[in-house]
Amino acid sequence: MSRLVMKFGGTSVADIDHIRNVARHVKREVDAGHEIAVVVSAMAGTTNRLIEWCGEAAALHDAREYDAIVASGEQVSAGLLAIVLQDLGVVARSWQGWQLPILTSNAHGAARILDINGAEIVRRFKERKEVAVITGFQGIHKETGRITTLGRGGSDTSAVAVAGAIMADRCDIYTDVDGVYTSDPRVVPKARRLEKIAFEEMLEFASLGAKVLQVRSVELGMVHKVRIFVRSSFDKPEDIDPYANQPPGTLICGEEDIVEQHVVTGIAFSKDEAQISIRQVADKPGVAAAIFVPLAESSINVDMIVQNVSADGKTTDLTFTVPSADYQRAMEAIGKAKAAIGYQRLDGATDVAKISVIGIGMRSHAGVAAEAFRALASRNINIRAITTSEIKFSVLIDAAYTELAVRTLHSLYGLDKA
Numbered sequence: 001m002s003r004l005v006m007k008f009g010g011t012s013v014a015d016i017d018h019i020r021n022v023a024r025h026v027k028r029e030v031d032a033g034h035e036i037a038v039v040v041s042a043m044a045g046t047t048n049r050l051i052e053w054c055g056e057a058a059a060l061h062d063a064r065e066y067d068a069i070v071a072s073g074e075q076v077s078a079g080l081l082a083i084v085l086q087d088l089g090v091v092a093r094s095w096q097g098w099q100l101p102i103l104t105s106n107a108h109g110a111a112r113i114l115d116i117n118g119a120e121i122v123r124r125f126k127e128r129k130e131v132a133v134i135t136g137f138q139g140i141h142k143e144t145g146r147i148t149t150l151g152r153g154g155s156d157t158s159a160v161a162v163a164g165a166i167m168a169d170r171c172d173i174y175t176d177v178d179g180v181y182t183s184d185p186r187v188v189p190k191a192r193r194l195e196k197i198a199f200e201e202m203l204e205f206a207s208l209g210a211k212v213l214q215v216r217s218v219e220l221g222m223v224h225k226v227r228i229f230v231r232s233s234f235d236k237p238e239d240i241d242p243y244a245n246q247p248p249g250t251l252i253c254g255e256e257d258i259v260e261q262h263v264v265t266g267i268a269f270s271k272d273e274a275q276i277s278i279r280q281v282a283d284k285p286g287v288a289a290a291i292f293v294p295l296a297e298s299s300i301n302v303d304m305i306v307q308n309v310s311a312d313g314k315t316t317d318l319t320f321t322v323p324s325a326d327y328q329r330a331m332e333a334i335g336k337a338k339a340a341i342g343y344q345r346l347d348g349a350t351d352v353a354k355i356s357v358i359g360i361g362m363r364s365h366a367g368v369a370a371e372a373f374r375a376l377a378s379r380n381i382n383i384r385a386i387t388t389s390e391i392k393f394s395v396l397i398d399a400a401y402t403e404l405a406v407r408t409l410h411s412l413y414g415l416d417k418a
């Protein structure tokens with residue numbers, strides 16, 4: 001007997017038929033004798049619609065009320081799944097974040113999980129063989145008693161945190177793809193499914209745009225050593241033998257568990273970037289601080305930074321990227337600080353994309369990035385900025401070339417399936 005967490009995303013619970021399919025997956029594991037906690041997202045499209053309503057109600061709105069509204073999607077899907085499970089003869093009860101409780105920080109809209117009390121659901125596993133159906137994405141801030149949410153894609157994080165709290169043997173993330181691929185299979189038809197991927201690489205994948213797992217869920221899994229397995233919810237529950245060793249999917253595991261290591265593991269991309277260039281700023285000490293301190297004070301994360309060598313020794317150009325959601329605020333902050341910074345012109349672009357090449361093998365291989373620059377040049381793709389770290393590098397390009405660049409690099413590093 002194992003204890004498992006099964007997480008189902010929005011497309012997997014999109015309507016009652018899909019929820020019935022999910023319930024059959026759950027029943028399969030229950031019938032195999034496992035103790036099961038299920039974590040569900042809101043039905044596909046629901047969270048987007050709730051967010052739109054908040055914006056329509058008032059462009060600037062109270063973050064506590066935003067959370068009260070957007071958390072409701074998961075309440076519905078958890079209740080529906082519990083009903084369908086009961087209809088199949090499975091003992092099940094739904095739980096909202098505040099009921100367990102799942103305690104979080106007070107950062108409404110982007111709260112962090114602090115603690116989960118799994119005692120009651122574990123007691124019910126033992127005493128009633130009851131399945132716990134838990135709302136993903138939401139929790140409660142203890143001191144204020146207000147409902148909080150964890151940021152987009154946060155149900156993954158709920159699932160991994162629940163798995164840690166109840167000491168589950170595995171956390172299965174059921175989604176609309178059957179694992180983690182070498183790149184987004186919707187964009188790269190030749191992408192291959194990875195049998196295993198190291199936590200460090202998955203962290204980069206998630207933070208550089210692959211939305212299959214929320215970044216925070218990977219961090220939590222790494223810290224609490226949760227075995228995370230990404231798999232498809234669209235497989236027919238009846239076709240899966242719960243006693244079989246390994247159904248199709250991707251295991252997120254420690255680096256030491258990966259036998260066959262490639263230099264490049266995969267390519268991620270993100271179009272949620274914006275570029276800001278400050279032209280002809282004085283080339284003297286203190287200017288970078290004059291630019292980046294106001295951005296930090298506005299809680300804007302700066303990612304890539306490129307400073308040109310100044311030709312005349314007096315002025316230089318400085319380019320950096322920010323999340324596109326923060327673009328307007330960043331432009332305003334730099335505009336306000338114009339006198340303190342001292343520059344001639346401010347340029348910006350939102351039609352840019354960041355393409356990232358990821359692989360632990362890069363630690364011990366030189367020249368990996370150079371090959372990419374040559375391949376992109378041969379396709380006439382201009383690189384606007386570059387960043388590198390130990391196990392990845394990223395290039396900023398025109399968004400129009402995203403697909404071409406991703407596919408070019410995917411072939412370049414031998415990732416295409418045969």
Ligand code: ADP
Pocket residue numbers: 008009010011012041153174175176177179180181182183184185186209210211212213266
């Ligand atoms: P869910 O609703 O189940 O949480 P998401 O839409 O959040 O699902 O994440 C799954 C999606 O992630 C897939 O449909 C796929 O398009 C996208 N994706 C991006 N990069 C990858 C990748 N490298 N491997 C697998 N899926 C990826």
Ligand code: ASP
Pocket residue numbers: 009010041042047048073136137151152153154155156
């Ligand atoms: N429903 C939430 C969202 O759409 C959480 C999730 O799906 O993980 O972001």
Ligand code: MG
Pocket residue numbers: 009153156211212213214
């Ligand atoms: Mg998701």
